[in-house]
Amino acid sequence: MHSFNKNVLVWLEESASNYPDRTVYEDENEKITFAELENEAKRIGTAVIKAELPDSPIAVMMGRSVHTIAAFLGVVYSGRAYAPIEAKDPLSRREKILANLENPAVITDEETCGELGNGSVNLKAGELLKSEIDEGLLERVRNEMTENDPLYIIYTSGSSGNPKGVITSHRSLICYINSYRDVMDINESDVLASQSQLDYIAAIRDIYLPLLTGAKTFLLPKEYFMQPDVLFESMNRHGVTAAGWSSSAVTVLTKLGAFKDCGLQGFRKLCFSGSVMPGKVLALWQENLPECKFVNQYGPTEATASCTYYEVDHKVTEDEVLPVGRAYDNYRVFLLTEDGKPAADGEMGEICVSGPCVALGYYNDKERTEAAFMQNPLNNAYREIIYKTGDIGRFREDGLLEFHGRSDRQIKHMGHRVELDEIEAAAMEIEGVSECAALYDHEKENIWLLYTGDIASREISLKLREMIPLFMVPRKLKQLEELAKLPNGKTDIKRLEKDTFGGKKK
Protein backbone atom coordinates (compact mmCIF):
# COMPACT_ATOMS: atom_id res chain seq x y z
CA MET A 1 0.00 0.00 0.00
CA HIS A 2 2.76 2.46 0.90
CA SER A 3 5.40 3.08 -1.65
CA PHE A 4 8.82 3.31 -0.05
CA ASN A 5 9.68 6.84 0.89
CA LYS A 6 12.61 8.05 2.92
CA ASN A 7 12.03 11.79 3.09
CA VAL A 8 8.98 13.91 3.99
CA LEU A 9 9.85 16.28 1.15
CA VAL A 10 8.77 13.57 -1.30
CA TRP A 11 5.26 13.86 0.17
CA LEU A 12 5.34 17.62 -0.32
CA GLU A 13 6.55 17.35 -3.91
CA GLU A 14 4.07 14.63 -4.87
CA SER A 15 1.13 16.53 -3.40
CA ALA A 16 2.34 19.77 -4.98
CA SER A 17 2.34 18.01 -8.33
CA ASN A 18 -1.06 16.34 -7.77
CA TYR A 19 -2.87 19.32 -6.25
CA PRO A 20 -0.81 22.44 -7.05
CA ASP A 21 -3.60 24.97 -6.60
CA ARG A 22 -5.31 23.41 -3.64
CA THR A 23 -4.94 25.05 -0.23
CA VAL A 24 -2.72 23.05 2.10
CA TYR A 25 -2.72 25.31 5.17
CA GLU A 26 -4.88 28.20 6.25
CA ASP A 27 -4.59 30.43 9.30
CA GLU A 28 -6.69 33.32 10.58
CA ASN A 29 -5.28 35.67 7.95
CA GLU A 30 -3.80 33.72 5.09
CA LYS A 31 -3.85 30.60 2.93
CA ILE A 32 -1.09 28.81 1.10
CA THR A 33 -1.42 26.26 -1.73
CA PHE A 34 0.68 23.13 -2.15
CA ALA A 35 2.59 24.72 -5.04
CA GLU A 36 3.22 27.92 -3.08
CA LEU A 37 4.36 25.91 -0.07
CA GLU A 38 6.87 23.97 -2.16
CA ASN A 39 8.10 27.20 -3.69
CA GLU A 40 8.52 28.97 -0.33
CA ALA A 41 10.22 25.99 1.26
CA LYS A 42 12.65 25.65 -1.65
CA ARG A 43 13.53 29.35 -1.53
CA ILE A 44 14.23 29.15 2.17
CA GLY A 45 16.14 25.90 1.71
CA THR A 46 18.33 27.40 -1.00
CA ALA A 47 19.00 30.54 1.06
CA VAL A 48 19.93 28.52 4.15
CA ILE A 49 22.35 26.32 2.20
CA LYS A 50 23.96 29.39 0.65
CA ALA A 51 24.33 31.05 4.06
CA GLU A 52 27.09 28.50 4.74
CA LEU A 53 26.10 27.87 8.33
CA PRO A 54 27.38 24.98 10.43
CA ASP A 55 25.72 21.69 9.59
CA SER A 56 23.57 21.81 12.75
CA PRO A 57 19.86 22.24 13.50
CA ILE A 58 18.15 25.55 12.84
CA ALA A 59 15.60 26.99 15.22
CA VAL A 60 12.38 28.47 13.88
CA MET A 61 10.71 31.09 16.07
CA MET A 62 7.71 32.43 14.20
CA GLY A 63 4.00 33.05 14.87
CA ARG A 64 1.01 30.81 14.28
CA SER A 65 1.10 31.17 10.52
CA VAL A 66 1.18 29.11 7.34
CA HIS A 67 4.62 30.60 6.62
CA THR A 68 6.02 29.06 9.79
CA ILE A 69 5.40 25.60 8.37
CA ALA A 70 7.02 26.70 5.10
CA ALA A 71 10.07 27.69 7.15
CA PHE A 72 10.16 24.26 8.86
CA LEU A 73 10.16 22.58 5.47
CA GLY A 74 12.70 25.07 4.14
CA VAL A 75 15.10 23.97 6.86
CA VAL A 76 14.47 20.37 5.81
CA TYR A 77 15.37 21.30 2.23
CA SER A 78 18.66 22.64 3.55
CA GLY A 79 19.43 19.13 4.86
CA ARG A 80 19.09 20.12 8.49
CA ALA A 81 16.66 19.50 11.33
CA TYR A 82 14.39 22.30 12.54
CA ALA A 83 13.70 23.11 16.18
CA PRO A 84 10.45 25.03 16.66
CA ILE A 85 10.50 27.61 19.45
CA GLU A 86 7.51 29.46 20.87
CA ALA A 87 8.27 33.19 20.98
CA LYS A 88 5.77 33.65 23.81
CA ASP A 89 7.68 31.28 26.09
CA PRO A 90 9.81 33.02 28.74
CA LEU A 91 13.20 34.27 27.58
CA SER A 92 15.08 32.12 30.11
CA ARG A 93 13.41 28.98 28.77
CA ARG A 94 14.16 29.93 25.17
CA GLU A 95 17.75 30.62 26.15
CA LYS A 96 18.07 27.16 27.66
CA ILE A 97 16.81 25.65 24.41
CA LEU A 98 19.14 27.77 22.29
CA ALA A 99 22.04 26.83 24.57
CA ASN A 100 21.21 23.13 24.16
CA LEU A 101 21.25 23.70 20.40
CA GLU A 102 24.63 25.46 20.78
CA ASN A 103 23.37 28.84 19.64
CA PRO A 104 21.88 27.86 16.30
CA ALA A 105 20.79 30.17 13.53
CA VAL A 106 17.17 31.18 14.16
CA ILE A 107 14.56 31.93 11.52
CA THR A 108 12.23 34.69 12.70
CA ASP A 109 9.37 36.70 11.26
CA GLU A 110 8.67 40.41 11.58
CA GLU A 111 6.92 40.02 14.90
CA THR A 112 9.42 37.70 16.56
CA CYS A 113 12.76 39.00 15.28
CA GLY A 114 12.95 41.47 18.17
CA GLU A 115 12.42 38.65 20.66
CA LEU A 116 15.72 37.00 19.88
CA GLY A 117 18.39 37.20 22.57
CA ASN A 118 22.01 37.75 21.62
CA GLY A 119 24.44 35.16 20.41
CA SER A 120 22.32 33.65 17.65
CA VAL A 121 22.39 34.31 13.92
CA ASN A 122 19.03 35.81 12.97
CA LEU A 123 17.70 34.67 9.61
CA LYS A 124 14.67 36.75 8.68
CA ALA A 125 12.07 34.69 6.84
CA GLY A 126 11.21 37.65 4.62
CA GLU A 127 14.84 37.88 3.47
CA LEU A 128 15.23 34.14 2.91
CA LEU A 129 12.14 34.16 0.68
CA LYS A 130 13.82 36.59 -1.70
CA SER A 131 16.31 33.91 -2.68
CA GLU A 132 15.99 32.25 -6.09
CA ILE A 133 15.50 28.48 -6.03
CA ASP A 134 18.62 26.52 -6.98
CA GLU A 135 17.28 23.06 -7.89
CA GLY A 136 20.75 21.62 -8.50
CA LEU A 137 21.93 22.66 -5.07
CA LEU A 138 18.79 21.30 -3.38
CA GLU A 139 19.19 18.01 -5.22
CA ARG A 140 22.80 17.66 -4.16
CA VAL A 141 21.80 18.14 -0.52
CA ARG A 142 18.89 15.71 -0.87
CA ASN A 143 21.11 13.01 -2.32
CA GLU A 144 23.19 13.03 0.82
CA MET A 145 20.22 12.61 3.16
CA THR A 146 19.03 9.30 4.61
CA GLU A 147 15.77 8.35 6.28
CA ASN A 148 17.56 8.26 9.64
CA ASP A 149 18.45 11.94 9.48
CA PRO A 150 16.85 14.14 12.14
CA LEU A 151 13.75 15.93 10.92
CA TYR A 152 12.91 18.04 13.97
CA ILE A 153 13.83 18.58 17.60
CA ILE A 154 10.91 19.22 19.91
CA TYR A 155 11.49 20.28 23.51
CA THR A 156 9.70 18.75 26.43
CA SER A 157 9.82 19.24 30.20
CA GLY A 158 12.92 17.87 31.95
CA SER A 159 13.03 17.13 35.68
CA SER A 160 16.43 18.81 36.19
CA GLY A 161 15.03 22.15 35.05
CA ASN A 162 16.51 21.85 31.58
CA PRO A 163 14.13 21.01 28.73
CA LYS A 164 14.92 17.86 26.74
CA GLY A 165 15.13 18.08 22.96
CA VAL A 166 13.57 14.96 21.43
CA ILE A 167 15.13 14.26 18.02
CA THR A 168 12.83 12.61 15.51
CA SER A 169 13.98 11.21 12.17
CA HIS A 170 12.21 11.30 8.82
CA ARG A 171 11.72 7.57 9.20
CA SER A 172 9.95 7.83 12.57
CA LEU A 173 7.67 10.59 11.37
CA ILE A 174 6.80 8.71 8.18
CA CYS A 175 6.07 5.58 10.24
CA TYR A 176 3.67 7.44 12.54
CA ILE A 177 1.88 9.55 9.93
CA ASN A 178 1.25 6.50 7.71
CA SER A 179 -0.16 4.53 10.64
CA TYR A 180 -2.25 7.41 11.93
CA ARG A 181 -3.62 8.12 8.45
CA ASP A 182 -4.82 4.52 8.21
CA VAL A 183 -6.39 4.48 11.68
CA MET A 184 -8.16 7.81 11.26
CA ASP A 185 -8.91 7.20 7.59
CA ILE A 186 -7.68 10.64 6.50
CA ASN A 187 -7.86 11.38 2.77
CA GLU A 188 -7.65 14.24 0.33
CA SER A 189 -11.23 15.37 1.04
CA ASP A 190 -10.54 16.01 4.74
CA VAL A 191 -10.16 19.39 6.35
CA LEU A 192 -8.24 19.19 9.64
CA ALA A 193 -8.56 21.71 12.45
CA SER A 194 -5.32 22.27 14.34
CA GLN A 195 -5.44 23.04 18.05
CA SER A 196 -1.82 22.45 18.97
CA GLN A 197 0.88 25.11 19.15
CA LEU A 198 3.27 24.61 16.25
CA ASP A 199 6.23 23.97 18.57
CA TYR A 200 4.39 21.13 20.26
CA ILE A 201 4.44 17.46 19.29
CA ALA A 202 0.71 17.17 18.49
CA ALA A 203 1.16 19.64 15.61
CA ILE A 204 3.10 17.10 13.54
CA ARG A 205 -0.16 15.49 12.41
CA ASP A 206 -1.63 18.80 11.32
CA ILE A 207 1.57 19.63 9.43
CA TYR A 208 2.32 16.31 7.73
CA LEU A 209 -1.07 14.68 7.06
CA PRO A 210 -1.88 17.20 4.29
CA LEU A 211 1.49 16.54 2.65
CA LEU A 212 0.83 12.78 2.63
CA THR A 213 -2.86 12.85 1.69
CA GLY A 214 -3.72 16.15 -0.02
CA ALA A 215 -5.99 17.17 2.87
CA LYS A 216 -6.01 20.71 4.23
CA THR A 217 -5.24 22.01 7.73
CA PHE A 218 -6.83 25.08 9.26
CA LEU A 219 -4.78 26.57 12.12
CA LEU A 220 -7.34 27.54 14.74
CA PRO A 221 -6.61 30.64 16.81
CA LYS A 222 -5.82 29.64 20.39
CA GLU A 223 -8.51 31.81 21.97
CA TYR A 224 -11.27 29.89 20.14
CA PHE A 225 -10.73 27.13 22.67
CA MET A 226 -12.36 29.24 25.35
CA GLN A 227 -15.31 30.15 23.10
CA PRO A 228 -17.05 26.94 21.97
CA ASP A 229 -19.68 28.69 19.82
CA VAL A 230 -17.09 30.81 18.02
CA LEU A 231 -14.96 27.70 17.49
CA PHE A 232 -17.77 25.54 16.14
CA GLU A 233 -19.07 28.28 13.85
CA SER A 234 -15.57 28.73 12.44
CA MET A 235 -15.14 24.98 11.96
CA ASN A 236 -18.48 24.72 10.19
CA ARG A 237 -17.58 27.65 7.95
CA HIS A 238 -14.28 26.01 7.00
CA GLY A 239 -15.88 22.60 6.45
CA VAL A 240 -13.73 20.89 9.07
CA THR A 241 -14.10 17.10 9.02
CA ALA A 242 -11.36 15.82 11.33
CA ALA A 243 -9.14 16.81 14.23
CA GLY A 244 -6.53 15.50 16.63
CA TRP A 245 -6.84 17.46 19.88
CA SER A 246 -5.69 17.15 23.46
CA SER A 247 -8.23 15.54 25.78
CA SER A 248 -7.99 18.62 27.98
CA ALA A 249 -8.97 20.98 25.13
CA VAL A 250 -12.02 18.81 24.48
CA THR A 251 -12.80 18.82 28.20
CA VAL A 252 -12.46 22.60 28.53
CA LEU A 253 -14.81 23.16 25.58
CA THR A 254 -17.32 20.80 27.12
CA LYS A 255 -17.16 22.53 30.50
CA LEU A 256 -17.75 25.85 28.75
CA GLY A 257 -21.00 24.61 27.21
CA ALA A 258 -20.05 23.15 23.82
CA PHE A 259 -23.11 21.86 21.89
CA LYS A 260 -25.54 23.75 24.14
CA ASP A 261 -26.65 26.05 21.37
CA CYS A 262 -24.26 25.45 18.50
CA GLY A 263 -23.44 22.14 16.86
CA LEU A 264 -20.84 20.81 14.45
CA GLN A 265 -21.76 19.86 10.90
CA GLY A 266 -19.80 17.41 8.79
CA PHE A 267 -17.30 16.66 11.54
CA ARG A 268 -16.53 12.92 11.37
CA LYS A 269 -13.19 12.03 12.99
CA LEU A 270 -11.74 13.01 16.36
CA CYS A 271 -8.55 11.67 17.87
CA PHE A 272 -7.86 12.77 21.43
CA SER A 273 -4.66 12.29 23.37
CA GLY A 274 -2.38 13.78 26.00
CA SER A 275 -4.27 12.66 29.09
CA VAL A 276 -7.14 10.43 30.15
CA MET A 277 -10.42 11.47 28.52
CA PRO A 278 -13.21 11.74 31.11
CA GLY A 279 -16.09 9.39 30.20
CA LYS A 280 -18.59 12.13 30.92
CA VAL A 281 -17.04 14.41 28.32
CA LEU A 282 -16.79 11.76 25.61
CA ALA A 283 -20.38 10.63 26.25
CA LEU A 284 -21.62 14.13 25.48
CA TRP A 285 -19.60 14.34 22.25
CA GLN A 286 -20.89 10.92 21.16
CA GLU A 287 -24.43 12.02 21.81
CA ASN A 288 -24.01 15.16 19.73
CA LEU A 289 -21.96 13.56 16.96
CA PRO A 290 -23.48 10.10 16.44
CA GLU A 291 -21.68 9.55 13.13
CA CYS A 292 -18.25 10.63 14.32
CA LYS A 293 -15.33 8.24 14.81
CA PHE A 294 -13.59 8.70 18.19
CA VAL A 295 -10.07 7.44 18.78
CA ASN A 296 -8.12 7.51 22.04
CA GLN A 297 -4.39 7.78 21.38
CA TYR A 298 -1.60 7.21 23.84
CA GLY A 299 2.10 7.82 23.44
CA PRO A 300 5.08 10.04 24.28
CA THR A 301 7.05 12.48 22.14
CA GLU A 302 9.95 10.02 22.28
CA ALA A 303 7.93 7.50 20.26
CA THR A 304 6.84 10.16 17.74
CA ALA A 305 3.79 11.12 19.82
CA SER A 306 2.33 7.68 19.78
CA CYS A 307 2.35 4.05 20.84
CA THR A 308 -1.20 2.81 20.84
CA TYR A 309 -4.73 3.73 19.78
CA TYR A 310 -8.21 2.64 20.71
CA GLU A 311 -11.15 3.26 18.42
CA VAL A 312 -14.19 3.69 20.65
CA ASP A 313 -16.70 1.06 19.52
CA HIS A 314 -19.56 1.63 21.96
CA LYS A 315 -21.39 4.38 23.80
CA VAL A 316 -19.27 5.18 26.82
CA THR A 317 -20.65 5.64 30.30
CA GLU A 318 -19.91 8.60 32.57
CA ASP A 319 -17.35 6.89 34.79
CA GLU A 320 -15.74 4.80 32.09
CA VAL A 321 -11.98 4.85 31.66
CA LEU A 322 -11.04 3.91 28.12
CA PRO A 323 -8.18 1.54 27.36
CA VAL A 324 -5.33 3.04 25.32
CA GLY A 325 -5.72 0.11 22.96
CA ARG A 326 -3.36 -1.62 20.61
CA ALA A 327 -0.05 -0.75 18.98
CA TYR A 328 -0.06 1.23 15.74
CA ASP A 329 1.08 -0.59 12.60
CA ASN A 330 4.88 -1.05 12.60
CA TYR A 331 5.18 -0.48 16.38
CA ARG A 332 6.03 -2.96 19.15
CA VAL A 333 4.62 -2.16 22.57
CA PHE A 334 5.31 -4.36 25.58
CA LEU A 335 5.60 -4.26 29.36
CA LEU A 336 8.68 -4.72 31.51
CA THR A 337 8.66 -5.31 35.25
CA GLU A 338 10.98 -3.33 37.53
CA ASP A 339 13.69 -5.98 37.28
CA GLY A 340 13.63 -5.93 33.49
CA LYS A 341 11.56 -9.09 32.95
CA PRO A 342 8.50 -9.35 30.73
CA ALA A 343 5.30 -8.71 32.68
CA ALA A 344 3.14 -11.83 33.07
CA ASP A 345 -0.39 -11.93 31.62
CA GLY A 346 -2.48 -9.33 33.38
CA GLU A 347 0.48 -8.02 35.39
CA MET A 348 1.38 -4.32 35.57
CA GLY A 349 4.62 -3.19 34.00
CA GLU A 350 6.40 -0.22 32.49
CA ILE A 351 5.21 0.51 28.95
CA CYS A 352 8.10 0.13 26.49
CA VAL A 353 8.15 0.67 22.76
CA SER A 354 10.44 -0.31 19.91
CA GLY A 355 10.38 0.01 16.15
CA PRO A 356 10.94 2.81 13.65
CA CYS A 357 8.87 5.25 15.76
CA VAL A 358 11.51 5.42 18.51
CA ALA A 359 13.26 8.81 18.54
CA LEU A 360 16.99 9.26 18.00
CA GLY A 361 17.39 10.45 21.61
CA TYR A 362 17.72 13.80 23.39
CA TYR A 363 19.79 16.38 21.58
CA ASN A 364 23.23 16.98 23.09
CA ASP A 365 22.35 14.92 26.12
CA LYS A 366 24.06 11.55 26.19
CA GLU A 367 23.27 10.85 29.82
CA ARG A 368 19.52 11.31 29.67
CA THR A 369 19.42 9.58 26.27
CA GLU A 370 21.10 6.47 27.64
CA ALA A 371 18.81 6.37 30.65
CA ALA A 372 15.63 6.30 28.56
CA PHE A 373 16.64 4.77 25.22
CA MET A 374 18.35 1.45 25.79
CA GLN A 375 19.00 -2.04 24.50
CA ASN A 376 15.95 -4.22 24.95
CA PRO A 377 16.89 -6.25 28.06
CA LEU A 378 14.95 -9.21 26.60
CA ASN A 379 17.13 -9.28 23.49
CA ASN A 380 20.75 -10.41 23.84
CA ALA A 381 21.12 -11.41 20.21
CA TYR A 382 21.24 -8.09 18.33
CA ARG A 383 20.79 -4.36 18.77
CA GLU A 384 17.23 -3.34 19.49
CA ILE A 385 16.77 0.08 21.03
CA ILE A 386 13.64 0.55 23.08
CA TYR A 387 12.20 3.61 24.74
CA LYS A 388 11.05 3.23 28.33
CA THR A 389 8.09 5.56 28.78
CA GLY A 390 7.98 5.63 32.59
CA ASP A 391 4.23 4.96 32.24
CA ILE A 392 2.63 1.96 33.92
CA GLY A 393 0.31 -0.29 31.94
CA ARG A 394 -1.47 -3.61 31.95
CA PHE A 395 -2.80 -5.73 29.09
CA ARG A 396 -6.42 -6.81 29.38
CA GLU A 397 -7.48 -10.30 28.41
CA ASP A 398 -8.67 -9.03 25.04
CA GLY A 399 -5.16 -7.71 24.32
CA LEU A 400 -5.96 -4.05 24.79
CA LEU A 401 -3.54 -1.96 26.84
CA GLU A 402 -4.70 0.00 29.88
CA PHE A 403 -2.85 3.05 31.20
CA HIS A 404 -2.21 3.13 34.95
CA GLY A 405 -0.33 6.34 35.66
CA ARG A 406 3.33 7.17 36.17
CA SER A 407 6.18 5.68 38.12
CA ASP A 408 7.69 9.14 38.72
CA ARG A 409 6.57 12.74 39.23
CA GLN A 410 5.68 13.54 35.65
CA ILE A 411 2.13 14.71 35.04
CA LYS A 412 0.02 15.56 32.01
CA HIS A 413 -1.47 19.01 32.36
CA MET A 414 -3.60 20.69 29.71
CA GLY A 415 -2.24 18.24 27.15
CA HIS A 416 1.38 19.03 28.03
CA ARG A 417 3.90 16.90 29.78
CA VAL A 418 5.16 18.52 32.96
CA GLU A 419 7.85 17.40 35.37
CA LEU A 420 6.90 18.65 38.83
CA ASP A 421 10.63 18.59 39.63
CA GLU A 422 11.22 21.19 36.90
CA ILE A 423 8.73 23.55 38.53
CA GLU A 424 10.42 23.07 41.91
CA ALA A 425 13.85 23.65 40.38
CA ALA A 426 12.60 26.95 38.90
CA ALA A 427 10.93 28.05 42.14
CA MET A 428 14.09 27.33 44.13
CA GLU A 429 15.97 29.81 41.95
CA ILE A 430 13.72 32.61 43.19
CA GLU A 431 15.16 34.63 46.03
CA GLY A 432 13.06 34.32 49.15
CA VAL A 433 11.90 30.75 48.52
CA SER A 434 13.49 28.44 51.12
CA GLU A 435 11.75 25.17 50.38
CA CYS A 436 9.00 24.16 48.03
CA ALA A 437 6.92 21.27 46.74
CA ALA A 438 4.93 21.16 43.52
CA LEU A 439 1.79 19.02 43.65
CA TYR A 440 -0.88 18.08 41.16
CA ASP A 441 -4.58 17.89 41.92
CA HIS A 442 -5.70 15.46 39.21
CA GLU A 443 -9.34 15.99 39.93
CA LYS A 444 -9.36 19.75 39.49
CA GLU A 445 -6.42 19.78 37.07
CA ASN A 446 -4.51 22.30 39.15
CA ILE A 447 -0.80 22.57 39.77
CA TRP A 448 -0.03 23.70 43.33
CA LEU A 449 3.14 25.13 44.76
CA LEU A 450 3.58 24.93 48.52
CA TYR A 451 6.54 26.89 49.83
CA THR A 452 8.28 28.28 52.86
CA GLY A 453 10.22 31.52 52.89
CA ASP A 454 9.87 35.25 52.94
CA ILE A 455 8.12 36.13 49.69
CA ALA A 456 4.51 36.74 48.63
CA SER A 457 2.87 34.13 46.42
CA ARG A 458 2.04 36.74 43.78
CA GLU A 459 5.75 37.53 43.45
CA ILE A 460 6.59 33.88 42.90
CA SER A 461 3.87 33.54 40.33
CA LEU A 462 5.13 36.56 38.40
CA LYS A 463 8.74 35.35 38.52
CA LEU A 464 7.85 31.83 37.42
CA ARG A 465 6.12 33.29 34.39
CA GLU A 466 9.50 34.61 33.30
CA MET A 467 11.11 31.21 33.75
CA ILE A 468 8.82 28.42 32.60
CA PRO A 469 6.00 28.13 30.03
CA LEU A 470 2.61 29.36 31.14
CA PHE A 471 1.04 25.91 31.32
CA MET A 472 3.67 24.91 33.89
CA VAL A 473 3.16 27.85 36.23
CA PRO A 474 1.29 26.67 39.35
CA ARG A 475 -2.11 28.27 39.52
CA LYS A 476 -2.46 27.69 43.23
CA LEU A 477 0.25 28.83 45.62
CA LYS A 478 0.32 28.47 49.37
CA GLN A 479 2.84 29.71 51.90
CA LEU A 480 3.49 27.36 54.82
CA GLU A 481 5.48 27.57 58.03
CA GLU A 482 7.15 24.29 57.16
CA LEU A 483 6.79 21.42 54.71
CA ALA A 484 5.84 18.04 56.16
CA LYS A 485 8.80 15.65 56.15
CA LEU A 486 9.27 11.91 56.02
CA PRO A 487 11.55 10.27 58.62
CA ASN A 488 14.37 10.27 56.03
CA GLY A 489 14.16 14.05 55.74
CA LYS A 490 12.54 14.13 52.31
CA THR A 491 9.36 16.12 51.71
CA ASP A 492 6.26 14.08 52.54
CA ILE A 493 4.43 14.62 49.24
CA LYS A 494 1.56 12.25 50.08
CA ARG A 495 0.88 14.07 53.32
CA LEU A 496 1.02 17.48 51.62
CA GLU A 497 -1.38 16.30 48.92
CA LYS A 498 -3.79 15.06 51.54
CA ASP A 499 -3.59 18.29 53.52
CA THR A 500 -3.88 20.49 50.45
CA PHE A 501 -6.69 18.94 48.45
CA GLY A 502 -7.18 15.38 49.67
CA GLY A 503 -9.87 16.13 52.20
CA LYS A 504 -12.37 17.89 49.95
CA LYS A 505 -13.23 15.41 47.24
CA LYS A 506 -16.29 16.40 45.28
Next chain:
Amino acid sequence: MRDRIIEILSGVRADVDFEKETELVSGNILESFDIVDIVAELDDEFDIEIGPKELKAENFDSVEAIEALVERLMGDE
Protein backbone atom coordinates in the same frame (compact mmCIF):
# COMPACT_ATOMS: atom_id res chain seq x y z
CA MET B 1 -20.23 42.58 44.13
CA ARG B 2 -17.11 44.02 42.57
CA ASP B 3 -14.98 43.00 45.56
CA ARG B 4 -16.35 39.49 45.49
CA ILE B 5 -15.62 39.21 41.75
CA ILE B 6 -12.06 40.41 42.27
CA GLU B 7 -11.68 37.90 45.09
CA ILE B 8 -12.81 35.09 42.77
CA LEU B 9 -10.54 36.25 39.96
CA SER B 10 -7.53 36.58 42.25
CA GLY B 11 -8.21 33.12 43.65
CA VAL B 12 -7.90 31.73 40.13
CA ARG B 13 -4.96 33.85 39.06
CA ALA B 14 -2.96 35.34 41.90
CA ASP B 15 -0.46 36.96 39.56
CA VAL B 16 -2.84 39.25 37.66
CA ASP B 17 -3.67 42.78 38.81
CA PHE B 18 -7.38 42.67 37.99
CA GLU B 19 -7.99 46.27 39.05
CA LYS B 20 -5.85 47.49 36.18
CA GLU B 21 -6.20 45.04 33.30
CA THR B 22 -8.64 45.82 30.49
CA GLU B 23 -7.61 43.12 28.01
CA LEU B 24 -7.82 39.98 30.10
CA VAL B 25 -8.94 37.81 27.18
CA SER B 26 -8.03 39.80 24.07
CA GLY B 27 -4.57 40.40 25.53
CA ASN B 28 -4.12 36.66 26.11
CA ILE B 29 -3.72 37.14 29.88
CA LEU B 30 -6.34 34.58 30.83
CA GLU B 31 -6.05 31.03 29.52
CA SER B 32 -8.93 28.78 28.57
CA PHE B 33 -8.63 26.83 31.83
CA ASP B 34 -8.77 30.11 33.80
CA ILE B 35 -12.06 30.89 32.08
CA VAL B 36 -13.41 27.45 33.03
CA ASP B 37 -12.65 28.10 36.71
CA ILE B 38 -13.90 31.68 36.65
CA VAL B 39 -17.17 30.72 34.97
CA ALA B 40 -17.76 27.85 37.42
CA GLU B 41 -17.13 30.08 40.43
CA LEU B 42 -19.21 33.00 39.16
CA ASP B 43 -22.08 30.59 38.39
CA ASP B 44 -21.92 29.20 41.92
CA GLU B 45 -21.43 32.47 43.74
CA PHE B 46 -24.17 34.48 41.98
CA ASP B 47 -26.48 31.59 41.07
CA ILE B 48 -26.34 32.35 37.37
CA GLU B 49 -25.53 30.31 34.29
CA ILE B 50 -22.92 31.75 31.99
CA GLY B 51 -23.62 29.97 28.69
CA PRO B 52 -21.39 29.63 25.62
CA LYS B 53 -23.08 32.65 24.00
CA GLU B 54 -21.59 34.87 26.70
CA LEU B 55 -18.07 33.60 26.18
CA LYS B 56 -16.78 36.54 24.23
CA ALA B 57 -13.71 38.63 24.91
CA GLU B 58 -15.76 41.76 25.55
CA ASN B 59 -17.56 40.08 28.47
CA PHE B 60 -14.35 39.06 30.21
CA ASP B 61 -11.77 41.69 29.33
CA SER B 62 -12.07 43.64 32.59
CA VAL B 63 -13.62 43.48 36.04
CA GLU B 64 -16.18 46.04 34.90
CA ALA B 65 -17.19 43.87 31.93
CA ILE B 66 -17.50 40.79 34.14
CA GLU B 67 -19.52 42.75 36.66
CA ALA B 68 -21.86 43.96 33.91
CA LEU B 69 -22.25 40.41 32.62
CA VAL B 70 -23.09 39.06 36.08
CA GLU B 71 -25.60 41.86 36.71
CA ARG B 72 -27.27 41.27 33.37
CA LEU B 73 -27.57 37.53 33.97
CA MET B 74 -28.88 38.05 37.50
CA GLY B 75 -31.48 40.42 36.09
CA ASP B 76 -32.59 37.84 33.52
CA GLU B 77 -33.98 35.51 36.14
